[in-house]
Amino acid sequence: MPPKPTKRRSSDDSAPAPASASAASKKKSRPNSSAPQSGPASASAGVKTAADKKKSIVAPRDEKKAALQRQDDEESDGDEGEGWSDLEAEADEAFEDYEDVDEDGEDGMDVDGEDADKTPAQVAKEARDPAAQRESREKQKELKLLRKAKDPVYPLVQALKKSWEKLRRSDLPAVDRTKLMAEMMSAVTGNVADLIFKHDASRIVQCMVKYGNEKQRLLIANELKGKFVELSRSMYGRFITLRFLKYTTAARPSILAEFRGHVSKNIKHMITSYVLESIYADYCNAKERYHMIQELYHPRFRQFKTDEPLSQLVADGKVDKKQVLYNLKQVIDPVIAKGILGDLTLVQRAVLDYLDLASDEEKTALFEALHPELVAFLHTREGAQIAVRALAHATAKDRKTIVKTFKDYVMKIANEEYGHWVLLEWLATVDDTKLTATSVVKEFDMNQIPESKYFRKVLLFVLVGASSRHFAPVVLDQLIPAGKKDAWKRHCEVLDYASGAIVDATRESLVEWLKDADLGTFVVEVVMRAHLDDAARADIIKNVLVPAIAAGERDATLLRNVKSMVQYHEHWAKNQAKAKVKEGMTEDGHKELSERTRATSALVAKTFVEAAGKELLQALATSEGTFVSLALAEGEATKEAVVPMLREVVDEIEQGESKGAALLAKVVKETKV
Template sequence: MAILNETDTKGSRKRKFNDASSEGNVNKKTKSVKKLSADSKKKKSKKGNAIKDFPVLSKSKDNASKKNGGEDKSSKPKKGGVDKSSKIKKGGSLKPGSKKGKEPAEKFDHAKKKEIRLARRRHKKDETIFEVGLKSKQLWEGFRPEDCSDIKRNELIDELITLIKGKVVKLCLAHDTVRVIESLFLHGSVAQRNIVFNEIMASNSVIDMTKNKYGSFIVIKMLKYGSKEQREGIARLYDGKTAKLMKHKIANAVVELYYNDHANALRRNRMLQDFCGPEFTKFKDNEIRTVMDLIKKYPEKERDIYKNLHENVCTLITKGCYNHSLVHTVIYNFLTIAKEKERSEVITQLRDASIHIMHSSDGAKASMLSIWFGNNKDRKTIIKSFKTFVLKIATEEHGHMVLMAIFDSMDDTVFVGKSIFTEIIANLGEIATDKYGKKVLSYILAPRSTVLFHPQVLDKLKVGDGNPYSKKDSEIRKNELRKEISPSLVKYLTNNVGELLSNGDTIFIATILNNALGDLTESMKHLSLAITKDNGLIENTANHQMLKKIIQADKLRNENGETALFSKILLETASMDNIDAWLRCNRGGFLLVIILETEIPQVKSLLEEKLKALKPTLSTQKSVGVECLKKKLDF
């Protein structure tokens, strides 16, 4: 009966639709469908039209409801909810938080949720490891406090080692238990550390732990607290895998730590060879120090070495792995052998990263090569990246050499003045009192001076001579830079001459007075006042050498027509008591001899005039300096 009614219902609905179409009231099929849909909605809104004769089956009731346009009162949902006993009709709304065709999730209290989370953790981990982790953390809380006695701590660590035996590696890979193992290395004895170390090494998991976010901390502790033999054991595992590990964002920090803090020269050279191709990961040559040496020894493999090294360098720069000194060494070695095309490509990649690599020796050399052999765009990009870091670069052991390379090769001195000199002048006090900062300032005033700079430093800087991108005459470039910095340095010397003398910065004082451009009168007066204020200053060897160099430079000043002569200002500032005191010491006598040797008429006559009044003192003194002075005088 139910089936017949359902069929009749379908037929009657179909006849209605056909009648409506045949009457011609609606010409288009889409309008008929819309009208039928509207009629269905009206019927659904009416109550009491559900077919009661159908069997109580959710599917039949649902179908009947759809055909007759009504709803069964028993299946009518409550206000604001959905009837759980029937399926949700197609196109109907879903209750937030519930899935289609399923009952809403039951709400659990906080304790039950916590229990579920704990069960999930147990499910993910081995049950024994989970329990061991909990117990190990309890023991850790016992021995980690600073006030824990050594005896108690030793007992707890022994208990911990017994507990974790055979499970150390798994505990090292979890975010919570890894701290327990770290503390064990920190507080444990050598014997206790060795037990854990040996288990990790026996598991052959060091490489995987090096790549793991948490396991890498344990490898770092092993390198820090392990013996020389144990560190060498880890290094042997890294042998042949260095290039791959340095490209890994976690492992590269561990390898860098070993390379910087623990590796000897031989081990470092072997690590470098890993970047030269698969063959050199297996067969190492202990006599090789650089890639250039490797090519000279194996010229038939030059092409493969060059290709592999180039690929590794590009990958390392692209991945942003340029913060490590091992990578700096690899980049520098490539730039020394690179052909023009590949070198330009690498410099273009490297120009934004130069600021990050110049704190190491090879990194600074790589940056210097980028300056020398990069085009003007590359150079300006590198210099722009120095913004706000010039003070740090100028006072770094290796970074200050990059600034010297810029002063040697950058033709746009106005750009150098705005980008670099502005920050140097703003931080002149800190730079002028720093060991490396003084070298930077001195190089601007006296570049390539054999008196101020070691031959090895000058040899490094000569590599950039004759580069294809520096067109301006070197003397013009030097004078432009000197003119830019001189006023600030002269002013600084005038205001701080006493402090510089007390700090022993005598060479720096002489460098400014002998090389700076502009009026030096005020600076010379302040230096003369400081010298005459304390007669004992000229007895100091460094001060005596400084005065000697400044006075000897007066001869050149006089030839150039300069009016500021230090020897003249010193004699005008010195009183008769000062001259008398100088005659009574050997270095003082030599100082007056140096003044006479300038052969400047006005200076010579001024000195002779003062010495005539001190003939009694002059005749009684028998020092070598005074005897030389007597020979040069006309009386």
């Protein structure tokens, strides 16, 4: 860790008696800025010198660093080699101009020594003098070089920097890079351990790991053997560990082995936790991941692993349930407090394990801490599962708190592979449909329908509910119905709020979307299931769909989706007969939905026949629209009108080469109307 600037005591602070006469005289000669001054000094009494400004900035920075360092030291049981936190790094960046202050407070504006007899006005005047500022900077540079020169590896670092500037260039020829790497390897061999904890030197080693060959990488890795855990606790050194994991397959097993037994201690560390997360997410299989998580259950699993699931271990009495809950809580609480739970799927998995074992009171306490943070981690699979459980367990008051955190992120959540599960759970659970309408549905951006398949899934849930026709079992299994209101009634109320906006967005691009397999399926559900009056639904068919087909649209996907519309109830009824979860949600709801889909299918089919007319129907039957004509000829609501029209061209239908022509001709001949 680089040396920190020494915070000087202000002139007002009380201090212990000086240790020597010289120190006493030095303190006595310092002017008191709080005392009233006469003449020019009085006018300048309120002017802050550069030293005063520096003290006001550096001191809080040091206090923050000290607090964070103490916190990490306590959590790591006194381990050495810790790195700075992210907050420390930001402080270093923001105040890098102040890093070169020497131990005596040297900043070119001394209040002791030659400046001791100067008034604040004189000091302030010199601070504004460009020449004095230049002289101060030069003096600082000299002192900085003198301090660095005391480091034994300083000359080596300076020499390596020149080579590094060439090595890191992307346009460096391969031959030159190979030669340069050989030279740098000969220089760093035996000194790698002295370089890795320095900011600038660690970047050099990272670059060498990136561009070196397998043999060179292994040589560097061997010098660092046994130090990767310590290295990963360093703000600068952790990147070398990540580089080795990425580029050196041969060294990866030994690096992973070094972290075995150190997971529970280091997962709470602001820096090492990200290295452990990378190992867990990118370089472990399912079995190895479970072995890492086991270390959080009980200390015995740091050395002795098992493949039995946690539930079985608890049931068999191999681990104490209370002890496991306590150990998991000791990891979860600090991670939540530091605000890094969203970045650590390993700890998210631990949260799920905790929830599996915890009592209702323990779950409530944990969820209260998580409610403000849900939006930060629901983008991962484990995070989404936690958020779903939080919504199911929450009270009405808690849900209002949660939805406030969602307000500006509804569309971001809806567009995520796992995040949209949380919105599905909201729609399936929250009884306050007005809250759903104003806080969730109102935030939907319908312009994103064509681009986002996950947003379409959310809208499909609004339209059809938990349907096995549109949602995989793995998604439906995540949902936890927890509402008290009648599920069908809740679904209908939400659909009432959302239908208008969904239909308006769909109508504008209906024909184009019907040509796409995924979008076409969505359009079919909008036309058939949105809450519309008969006139509005018929208008879509009569004034949007049929005119496009009459104008020459014969896309195969479009015609297939038109067939799905006119046969909607028939296909839907077959699916529901074998579905485990009925889309009607309740017995009464299922009956109502069945009657509604039957009536809607008949309306759409009749409207299509009336708007198309004999000429268009015959043209479809003798060309690409064979299956549309077949669906109309078999439909109870339309066969009496369609079959006579098609009998006039039955010979042409039989001679047609399109698929289904023979079947259509047979149906037309055999149907009695």
